[in-house]
Structure formats: C-alpha cells, structure tokens
Amino acid sequence: MSEFKFGMSVTEPTFEYGHVKKSSHTRKTRSEGVWRDPPTREMCLRASITLWLLLEVHLISHWISVATEFRFGQNDRVIDETPINVKVVAKTTAILPCTVDPKYTEGFNDEYKVVWVNPEHIVISLQDRRMLNDMRITVERPFLSDWNLHIRNISLKDAGIYSCQINTVPPRFKKVNLIVQVPPKITYYTRPTDIKVRVGDDVQLMCNSTGIPPPTITWYRLNRYSNKAKEKIGFEGEVLRIRNISRVCADSYECVANNSVPPSKSRQIKVTVEYPPEIRLPNSRIGQIVGRETILECIISSSPLGVTVWKRHGVELSTSWKYEVDLYNDGPHTVTLTLRIANIDHNDFGIYMCEALNPHGMTSAKMMLYEVFPFTRPPPTTTTTTQSYVHYTPKVMIVSNAGGNQKHGSGSFGHYSGGKVNMKTKLTHDKTLLTKPSAGAQLTGSVLFSLNYSVTVTVTFIPLHMYRTYT
Structure with a gap:
C-alpha cells in the first residue's frame, strides 16, 4: 500500500513504495508498474x-x-404511540384504534402514508385501502385523525399484536394487542349426567370446561327434595368429591362455568344413592271392635323402591271384598302401604306382616290387630216425682241460709222473697218432713249441699212450699 506525504517542498514530493525511496523524477520500467506523474x-x-x-x-x-x-x-405528536390492549369476544367485531395528526396525512403532498401491519408482519392496509383479500377487514375514518382498523366476525386466529405505522423519519408506530375472548363451554361428553352409587361409596363429579380466559367452576346443591334454597358447596374446580356418601346426599348438583365473558354455562348432575329398604310403623299395635273396619299403615323408604306387600300367615294379601291394599307416594324414595280390613270378625285379629324388597335387600315389620270391647254405662237408681227434681248423694250436712236464728242443721235452701230466714235442722234417717218455710215464702235461689255421709235424697220443689223426702 502506498502512502502519500506532503514534503517540505511542494515541487519535490517523494513516494514510499515498498522499502525503497525513490525520487518523484525516477522513472519506472514497464515491469515495475505503471508510469506515475508527480502531483x-x-x-x-x-x-x-x-x-x-x-x-x-x-x-x-x-x-x-x-x-x-x-x-x-x-x-409535534405525529401518532398516539401508547400501546393498548383490545379485548373482544369471538364472532363479534374488533375495532383497533389509531390516531394520527392530520397535518401529516392531509398535507405534505401525500408524502406520509399510514399502514396497518398484522401479527405476521404483513401489511394489511395502505391508507384506507385493504391490501389483503379479506372482506372482514376495513379501515374506518369517522374523523380525519382516525385510522381505525375494523375486523368483523373475529376468531382466535386473529389474536396478536397489530401495528399502525406512519413513514416519518424515523418511522412512528402504535402497537395494539388484540385479545380474543371465548365464552365458557362445558364438554358434556366427558361424564354422565345421572350417577347411581351405593351408601358408603366415594363419588367424583366432573365438569370439564373450555374458554378464554380459562373459566372458574363453582358447585351448587339444588336441594330438590327439601325446602332449602340452592346452596354453594365444596371448592372451586372441575372435580367435586363426596366421600362416604349417605342417603341424605341424594340430590341434583350443578356446576357453573364463568370467565367474565357472558354467557356463563351450567350443567346439572343427578346423584342417586341406592340403599336397602327401611320400614317405619306409625303404630305397631292397633285395636278395633268386632264388626267394624280398620286401616293398617306401613311407611317404606328404599332406593330403588322395589316390591312392597302385606302378608297374613305368610300369604300375600290383595284387594278383595275383605281387604283393600293401597300405595301412596310420599316422596322420591318413600311410599306408604295401607291395608283396609272391612267387617272385622274374630278371625281377623292377630299379626300382619309388612314386607319390602329391592335389589339391595329385604326387610319386614310386624303389626298386631287386637280386639277391644264397647263401653256400657249402668242405668242410674233414682226415684222420680210429678214435679221437677234433682238427684244427688249428700254426705253430712245440708246448710240453709234463711232469715232468723241459726241452728245446727244440714242444708242450704237459698233465698226467699220478703227477706232472709236462717233455718238449720239436723238431718236424720227417718223419712220425716224436716223444714217448711213460713206462709208466703217463695224460692228464688239455688240449693247447695255439703256432704259427710251418703244417703239418697230426692228434693221436690213446690210453689210456696218446700220439703224433703228420702228414698
């Protein structure tokens, strides 16, 4: 590599070529390189x-x-760059907002363009024109600053981060996270809706559900066989466990799936607890008079109900002129079996058996029908007179209140017109007229007796006269 250096003299620069310094006036041969002129x-x-x-x-x-x-x-704020989340329920319309300053989109001779990019980084719109062959997508501009992307009939595959961009230097963009929500759904094919178990078994009720976000499962007991209201039971989750189940747990249960996306879904599961028959007798003994009729009652609880009969000397009784057998439904697992016996005679008294049978066992109970006798009252021993009278049995003294001096006596004859006269005479056993009021006296009161020893007395009241006779 050659390096050019400015020397002290502009007219005589030098070149360094390799390790040999040569003057600018040195000429190279054709084998050493090209000819170079000095700068x-x-x-x-x-x-x-x-x-x-x-x-x-x-x-x-x-x-x-x-x-x-x-x-x-x-x-300037070219575009609202605040990232947002848009939550939309599936099969509805999603609106993804984008706001751009109109002076960049309406001015500058269309120098700046607004585009939408989907989660796969594909341009889906340029300005307000759709770039994909998807009729669900449009760009709506209710105002000049709006570049809102509308996606109709949204589905799960449309979820993701969308970007609204403008080609400034540097580019500006807004990110919109589209979250597609799905209402809860319960998968009914996973478990039956009617479960039969035996007393003492462990039971698991299942309620599988789907949805976005994942739904929460809540369990309720409906209390169909009582007057109680629907009540929440157990813990939240897809499984409800009932350990060592008893007959009182037989009911309908409901699971409700909810993820805050309406509508919520529910499913009912009927739990039937099977057990052998149980018999309850309101009366184990009942009496009746010959010639009349009576009804024997037997209350049976079992699941399933099975067969219920009345027996006499080991023979099943059926409806006839003598007997009438009826069955009354008292609830989902309880019945009352009655036996009506008409025109009872001495042969009808004795033991009757109530029997119940189902696939889990058999049980029976005894009821006794015995004879009772009618009550007869003996006739009274009394003596009657031509006048009105009263029967009673005094036992000592008859105290009388009448005006005058008091004497030891035995009887109360009451009040007389014209004033009060006290008249008391001791009662004796002979049939003698004891007392007789004065002339003109009239009985207006009542008679009161205090008793010491028993005799039979008939008191006869006669106008203006009063006396006693013994019988």
Whole structure:
C-alpha cells in the first residue's frame, strides 16, 4: 500500500513504495508498474476542495436528520404511540384504534402514508385501502385523525399484536394487542349426567370446561327434595368429591362455568344413592271392635323402591271384598302401604306382616290387630216425682241460709222473697218432713249441699212450699 506525504517542498514530493525511496523524477520500467506523474499544486488544491465539500454535505445531512427528529419527536405528536390492549369476544367485531395528526396525512403532498401491519408482519392496509383479500377487514375514518382498523366476525386466529405505522423519519408506530375472548363451554361428553352409587361409596363429579380466559367452576346443591334454597358447596374446580356418601346426599348438583365473558354455562348432575329398604310403623299395635273396619299403615323408604306387600300367615294379601291394599307416594324414595280390613270378625285379629324388597335387600315389620270391647254405662237408681227434681248423694250436712236464728242443721235452701230466714235442722234417717218455710215464702235461689255421709235424697220443689223426702 502506498502512502502519500506532503514534503517540505511542494515541487519535490517523494513516494514510499515498498522499502525503497525513490525520487518523484525516477522513472519506472514497464515491469515495475505503471508510469506515475508527480502531483501538482493544482491537483492538491482540487483534492482539498472536494474533501471540504463532502464534509459539508455530511454535516448538512446530519443536521437535517436531527432537526427532523426533533420536530417530529418534540414539537409535534405525529401518532398516539401508547400501546393498548383490545379485548373482544369471538364472532363479534374488533375495532383497533389509531390516531394520527392530520397535518401529516392531509398535507405534505401525500408524502406520509399510514399502514396497518398484522401479527405476521404483513401489511394489511395502505391508507384506507385493504391490501389483503379479506372482506372482514376495513379501515374506518369517522374523523380525519382516525385510522381505525375494523375486523368483523373475529376468531382466535386473529389474536396478536397489530401495528399502525406512519413513514416519518424515523418511522412512528402504535402497537395494539388484540385479545380474543371465548365464552365458557362445558364438554358434556366427558361424564354422565345421572350417577347411581351405593351408601358408603366415594363419588367424583366432573365438569370439564373450555374458554378464554380459562373459566372458574363453582358447585351448587339444588336441594330438590327439601325446602332449602340452592346452596354453594365444596371448592372451586372441575372435580367435586363426596366421600362416604349417605342417603341424605341424594340430590341434583350443578356446576357453573364463568370467565367474565357472558354467557356463563351450567350443567346439572343427578346423584342417586341406592340403599336397602327401611320400614317405619306409625303404630305397631292397633285395636278395633268386632264388626267394624280398620286401616293398617306401613311407611317404606328404599332406593330403588322395589316390591312392597302385606302378608297374613305368610300369604300375600290383595284387594278383595275383605281387604283393600293401597300405595301412596310420599316422596322420591318413600311410599306408604295401607291395608283396609272391612267387617272385622274374630278371625281377623292377630299379626300382619309388612314386607319390602329391592335389589339391595329385604326387610319386614310386624303389626298386631287386637280386639277391644264397647263401653256400657249402668242405668242410674233414682226415684222420680210429678214435679221437677234433682238427684244427688249428700254426705253430712245440708246448710240453709234463711232469715232468723241459726241452728245446727244440714242444708242450704237459698233465698226467699220478703227477706232472709236462717233455718238449720239436723238431718236424720227417718223419712220425716224436716223444714217448711213460713206462709208466703217463695224460692228464688239455688240449693247447695255439703256432704259427710251418703244417703239418697230426692228434693221436690213446690210453689210456696218446700220439703224433703228420702228414698
């Protein structure tokens, strides 16, 4: 490589070629290289001017670039560069906003262009013209500054980061992250909706779901066989576990999938707990009078219900002129079996059996029908008179309140018109007229007796006269 050096004398420059210095006036042969003329003053001046011009052009370009960047970046906001997320439900329309200062898009002789680029870095629009053959895509401009990208009937494959760009120096762009949301969906084919288990088993209820974002599964018990309201049970998740299940757990359960994207989805699972029959008798003994009828009741709980019968001496009883068998439904797993016995005679008294049978077992209960006798009341031993009378059994004293002096006596004859007369006489066993009111006295009150020993007395009330007789 050769190096050019300016010497002390402009007219006598020297060249270094290899390791040998030669004078500028030295001539090379054709084998040593080409002929070279020594540089002149004019050539050096021309080279200096060219170098200065190149330096000026470079400086001017640099300052223009800096000024352009300062103008677009500091003084003006060419495009709203704030990145945003746009959440849209699948099969709806997505609107991706982009705002550009109109003086760059409407002026400068169309020098600046706005383009949209999809997540695959493919230009999908130039200005307001669509560049892809996708009829779902349009650029809408409700205002001069708007360059909004509309994507209709959105799907999962449309999700990603879109870029709105303008070809300034340097280019400006806005990023929009399109998030496509999908409502929850429950896959019904994974598990049956009707599960049958036995008492004591462990049960797992499954509820698989899909959606974006992933849905949350909540479990509820519907309480179909009680008056309780729907209640939340267990923990959130796709699996509900019931360990050592009992007959009270038989019910319908519901899982609800929700990811804040309407509508939420739900699924109901019916759990049937099977167990052997259980019998309850309201009365284990019942009595009745000969010639009448009675009804025997037997309450049976089982799952499944199976066969229920009444038996007498090991023989199944069916509906006839003597017996009537009826079955009443008291709930999903409970029935009442009744036996009506008509015109009871002595042969109908004894033991009756209520039996229930299902695939998980058999059980029975006994009920006794016994005879009762009617109650008869003996006739009263009384004596009647022609006047009205009252039957009673006094036991000692009959105290009488009437005006006058008090005497030891036995009876209360009440009040008489014309004033009160106290008249008391001891009661004896002979049939003698004990007391008789004075002339003109009239009974207006009631008779009260205090008893010590028993006798049978008939009191006869006669107008203006009162006396006692014994029977």
